[in-house]
Amino acid sequence: MGLTSQSLEITVIVLAVVCVAATVWLWPRLSRNGWRHVLGRLGAIVVTQLSIVSALALAVNANFEFYGNWDELLGNNEQAPASVSQGDGQYATVGNIKGGLIQPAGPQGLDRVTGLPQGPASKVGKVESVRIIGRRTRAINPGFVYLPPQYFQQQFHRQRFPVMVVISGYPGGIMNLAQHLQIPQNAGQLIAQGKMQPTVIVMVRPTIAPPRDTECVDVPGGPQAETFFTKDLPDAMKSAYRVGHDPSAWGAFGYSSGGTCSLQLAMRNPKAYTSAVSLSGDYAIKDDLTTGSLFGPGPTGAQHQREHDLLWRLQNLPSPQVSVLVASSRQGESDYGDTMKFIHAVKPPMRVDSIILPHGSHQFGTWRREVVPALEWQSQQLTFPQDTEPNPPQKPAPGQTKGAAKGQAPADDQSHKRVEAERPQG
Incomplete structure (x- = not known):
């Protein structure tokens, strides 16, 4: 078992x-x-x-999910392979990739989740339980991968799909994304309703060295979490699935610590992610008991930490060409003040949209109200389709602007707008 x-x-x-x-x-x-x-x-x-x-x-x-399997618990993790295994080129899924950078895993709690796709993959999609292996960082991270029905349909067999990297909070794990936020279930419904374009979603936790909270930071002499998320994970996904190769097809999405990571990844690495969603995330990373020393000592460490303060970056560095969505609550969320400071500090070419609830605390009840409009928002930022073979540029998907299809913000005098969250019934 x-x-x-x-x-x-x-x-x-x-x-x-x-x-x-x-x-x-x-x-x-x-x-x-x-x-x-x-x-x-x-x-x-x-x-x-x-x-x-x-x-x-x-x-x-x-x-x-501090430990996903017995090998992790006992310290018997395999060493990451040095080469990339390519898929079969048409309907590649993890079941076809043996010994590659993405490997089949046990259920990892997926057997507890209700509402997952049941039936032919070409009609309802599929969720796979995997291990993602970092070629550079040698990290091994558990994950779930949602593949939309279109991924398996003949008319899309030459298309590369956009990708959302959805990151859980800490110390929560990928189970929370499937069970509590119901990311694959909500995405499947939105795609079926035509409110979201077909998208591959990879669900991961924010730490690559549990139980330490690595906060998506490359720790000097320690875990290289930022490298894993910006290089290893995209390379692994591209080696096993038909996903977009251009950054305009990639977005980061998370809640709590995962939201913090999403903003950091996009703003620090716009050539890896061109959009980010942060539900109740922070805007600076600081050392605490769960992280240990993330930045190292002395002036170099202090500068490293400043560069992970997003308000400092907006005030002192050029704005990256990315789009972000931030969510908070006027009452109940401690990050509301910093969220408003962040919104007001953003300047072109960066764009920021927001979901601001009247009240809502730092818990799943709040994030469940925000997740559906957030998924719709990010879907509008991602380019689809991308051909698997060189062809003339495709026209933007329905509902997209030309700027969004190129990974750019639409031409607009405003750099901020508000996204309406779904109000609870009754």
Whole structure:
């Protein structure tokens, strides 16, 4: 049974209950004098405590996904391969890629999620559970990949699809993206309704070295998280799937720490991501107990940290040619003040749109209200289609401006507008 499988968690919980019941039942007999009874009592306490702690540890790990499989837990991770394996060129999916940079994985909690595509992939799409291997960073990160129905349809067999890299918060894992935010379920519905273009979505966690929070930063002498997200992950996706090669087809999307990462990735690396969505993200990265030292000591470390302060970048560096969507709440979110400062600091050619709720705290109830309009917004920023063979430039997809099709902001005197979030029913 997999480390994150529901069957293992249920089995261990049942064993814990049985151990507690057996200890209560046998305790009168073990209360007698004698070294055997003393050892019996100690054994009963140890076994009961271990069973309870194991059940709790499995439940916490299944929810936050510190470790995705037994090898990660035991430190037996494979070394990343040095070469890129290419797909079959037509309907390449992870099932066809053996020993490549994206490899099939166990369910990783996917078996717990309801509402995922059921039926022929050409009609309902598909969600794959994978391991993403960094050729440069040698990191191995768990992920889910959503493939829209069009990916498997004959009329799209020559098309490269746009990509959303959706990043969870910390210490949450990819399960939260599928179970609580329902990213693949919402995307499937929006695509079926014609409100979102067919898009490949890769769902990942923000850390590449759990349980440390790497915050999408290249740590001096440590994990190279920014390199993983801007180079390794795109290379791996391009090696296994028919996805766009131009940055205009790539966008980052996240909530909480994942939102922080998304903004950092796009603003610091506009040649990798040309749009970003941040739901309740921060605008600067700071060291804390979960991150350790991310930037290193001395003046060099201080400058490195300043460069990860997005307000500082907007005031001191040229604006990148990217589009971003930020979301916050007037009441209940601590980042509201910084969000407004960020919005007012943005200047062309960068564009910023926003979702500002009247009230909403830092939790999934708030993000579920924002995720559907945010998916629609980012879909409008991404170029589709891109041919798998050289051809004359394609016209923009319906609903796109020429600027958006080129990865540029539409010509507009305003650099900010508001996106309406779906209001709760009733």
